Amino acid sequence: MPLDEARVAEYKARLAERERIIRESWVRTVEAQLVREKLDRCYETEGVNHMESCKDLRERYIDMLRDNRVKGYKNIDV
Secondary structure, three states, X not given: OHHHXXXXXXXXXXXXXXXXXXXXXXXXXXXXXXXHHHHHHHHHHHHHHHHHHOHHHHHXXXXXXXXXXXXXXXXXXX
16 A cells, blocks of 8 residues: 555655646746736837837847747656
8 A cells, every 4th residue: 555655645746846837837928928018118118219228128038938938747747
């Protein structure tokens, strides 16, 4: 019986870790959405000068798009 209990505990730990990773992935995605909203506001307020004024937000958003993608559990367990 202890072997089955150990296996169940390992399975529960794996599921908890999977949920934590997916939750963090979603948080990073929402952060990218917030930066996108700030970038949209910057474009609207700056008008013609948006290329210079919003450069830092634009670069940050591009980096976040590259790095902060939601990956499903299949990527985690492979």
